[in-house]
Amino acid sequence: MRESAGGVVHAAAAGAVVEAAAAVAACAPAGTKTAVPAQPKATVYFTSDISPEGLVKIYDKISQNVKGKVAIKFHTGEPHGPNILPVPMVKALQEHIPNSTLVETNVLYPSPRQTTEGHRETLKTNGWTFSEVDIMDEDGAVMIPVKGGKHFKEMSVGKHMLNYDSMVVLTHFKGHAMGGFGGSMKNIAIGCADGKIGKAMVHGSSQDNTWGATKSLFMENMAESAKATMDHFGDQIVYINVLRNMSVDCDCAGTSAAAPKAHDIGILASTDILAVDQASIDMVYQLPEAELHDLKERIESREGLHQLEYMKELGMGNNEYDLVNLDK
Template identity: 60%
Template sequence: MKPTAGVGGEHYIPYSERTGEKSVVYFTRDLSAEGLKKIYDRVKENMTGKIGIKLHTGEPHGPNIIPRPWVENLIKTELLEASIVETNTYYDGGRYTTAQHLETLKTNGWTFCPVDIMDDGEQTVAFPVKGGKWFTEMYMGKNLENYNSLFVLTHFKGHTMGGFGGSAKNIGIGCADGRIGKAMIHTVEGSAEQWSISKEEFMERMMESAKAVVDHFGKNITFVNVLRNMSVSCDCEGTAAQPVVTPNIGIVASLDILAVDQASVDLVYALKDGDRKALVKRIQSRHGLRQLTYMKELGMGNDRYHLIDIDNEDKEITLQEAVKDVVPFKA
């Protein structure tokens, strides 16, 4: 019997209505190479052995991706032996085949360290999905199993299908291989419509895929979300992305995937109405908040957290304090 998707993905649950344990989420307003390095230092303790950096490297000339110099600085100072890891896309674009993908990486300047297209040659590996209702396993790019640790470095933004793209989307879609895994998440089996799964069911499938990655790495996975240039469009839309109207906020980091994505969403919701309107509309219209509630149901983390301001002697702050000095976005 086909599972039934949950509901409520358009409904934001205020912090005061949540229950359960709290995780730690670090926060900095410092959107720079130094800010990224500083916050990574707080969550790097379990990055050991061979490290993969899961990063959305973007379609050709994508305007909103994490600035290359920030990542280059981090790799050259903290992650000398690491590789950026990616998979090919499910849609036909600048990263559909490995050959196209390698060209796009050159175009976008990701040339300062190894980049591993993990499903090169359409090679896959099945990771178990524990406790899922849609899947018992998910197909990933085969080379993912070659890494001991995964650093999930995410440009937090809107998304056409997911409502928003955070750490969970970065690995749930981004580690699934381009032909089998991504099809399992996006397409009803046998359907001619490529994007035939949406809203709550899509969120749940994507989160189950993310869970397979998180479970595989255990404690050797960490998450950093960069809340900058937050278009309602994903970086997969490249130069066609909608103009950014949401203010830049900062960078958050955690060892807890749910906490880091929940805090990112909460920070957007903490903005003034006019500043948050476009991104909130995108999130709610796609029922994207189901990502968060389903991660909680799957036991992937906590939706409550201590927000630690690393700019001010590790003081615990409120969401409102974190965003009180944001300024309107300027391109």
């Protein structure tokens, strides 16, 4: 075992998961069923080094088109959230990327982060004080197009998102109470939607039912919201998933989040949003049964794998990928 910024990494266990996931990558991936014309495989990079150095190293593999003013989309977490990404890791990445700013949006549900003032207090509580954090909907929202969507023609996002040329999607991969799991797609689907309009659109809310979407519809709403942000940045958006402290609960759960039962796996990165989330699921599904059970139950009881199916249907990326292990 070795110690990282993410805690204890079980190298042998993580290695077995990676080898199994690499084999899975060569076969039919879990969760995607839609038949589409063949296309070149995506490339997904992996490192078991969950540390500032490991994060910077893997980012450099996907950074070629990141330029101009850069938004780093992360999750601030609820106050004192036990599973949020380690501050030293995020700080190292932000300092490594020229002209970059951490970005977030306010939330829809009752929380200190429902208002910009409360959100800024949470930033202080959780240690996000080393750099400016742009609350993108602080000054309102703007509509951007959803190309090819069947539920939305446009999506409401934080107005400040238009101030950036590129986006780095830095995601703590974990379970999610509604989505089954939260990966890069969920990070921008809900995380770039503004807290007053966009998030309500994604959740399918009405005046009578704030959380109105059915399970499969919610996955599709998320995917279409994410596609709006993805299309906005074109080839200047990249994705990093950190498979660490993988509770069945999102960081929105704060201190009430269930304790993780799975060991930390590592970091995955790609320029392809579907590939990075697919690879993350593939690795999680190679965990030993005792570690996988709760996460799998959370994912499948929420129809979470439909995220991957619908991203494929929308043409958001490739579920087939080559896994490049940077540890070798």
